[in-house]
Amino acid sequence: MTAAVQLAGPIRAAGDGGLIAELVAAPNPGAAQPAIHRDPTPAAVRAATHAVADELTAALGRGLIDLVPSSNRLLVLFDPGSAAPATVRRLLREALAPPLACIDDTAQTVTLPVYYGPEVAWDLSAVAAAAGVTRETVIDWHSQADYTVRAIGFAPGFAYLGGLDSRLARPRRATPRVRVPAGAVAIAEHQTAIYPAESPGGWHVLGRCPVVLFDPERKPPLPYALGDKVRFEPIDRDRFLALGGQIGTGA
Structure with missing residues (x-):
């Protein structure tokens, strides 16, 4: 299944070592229609989480602790001692905008x-x-x-x-x-x-x-x-x- 997910609004802090990104469904890249601001499917959020995890892991290494997805949010946990919050925020924003096309074939x-x-x-x-x-x-x-x-x-x-x-x-x-x-x-x-x-x-x-x-x-x-x-x-x-x-x- 293919879907598109993008960032909806500012990324919020969750303590010293956490960031919360609100997610919204979006048309697949290249689609002619405008973005429709609705909750993404859980499968799309899961696929987006895997994609973001790959990018953040490559950039932060062990500074990335965990990613916790929910129905329309993604919580990023990191070590503020080895990864500056401003850097993680920038990387997360770049990973989620423009719309991220996600293919999820792991649902059971x-x-x-x-x-x-x-x-x-x-x-x-x-x-x-x-x-x-x-x-x-x-x-x-x-x-x-x-x-x-x-x-x-x-x-x-x-x-x-x-x-x-x-x-x-x-x-x-x-x-x-x-x-x-x-x-x-x-x-x-x-x-x-x-x-x-x-x-x-x-x-x-x-x-x-x-x-x-x-x-x-x-x-x-x-x-x-x-x-x-x-x-x-x-x-x-x-x-x-x-x-x-x-x-x-x-x-």
């Missing part, structure tokens, strides 16, 4: 098993009641959608997945839970996500995934990346337990 579709049983789907009944449908219908709506990884953050491995069926859109819980277990599959607003580790959370829990999502010792540490597609496969309780799932409690 990841299918993750989910158990939607009542022991783990703490909010499924309430979501069904709010939508005026049965629990089974909510499961169908949630598991039949194709999701896109739009950002990874909040906690290591926490992926914000866009593409939730609009009939399931719900505001966050009025009172967040103190403990949401690892693997909890939840929804909030127009997104869904899987909690990679136990943490507080205010999303509506619909089920649980038995797969270990974040493992820093694994290469890569996550089964998905920005721009990847994610699908959920409903499984029964026996399959959930056989895959290592646990029926735990939260608060």
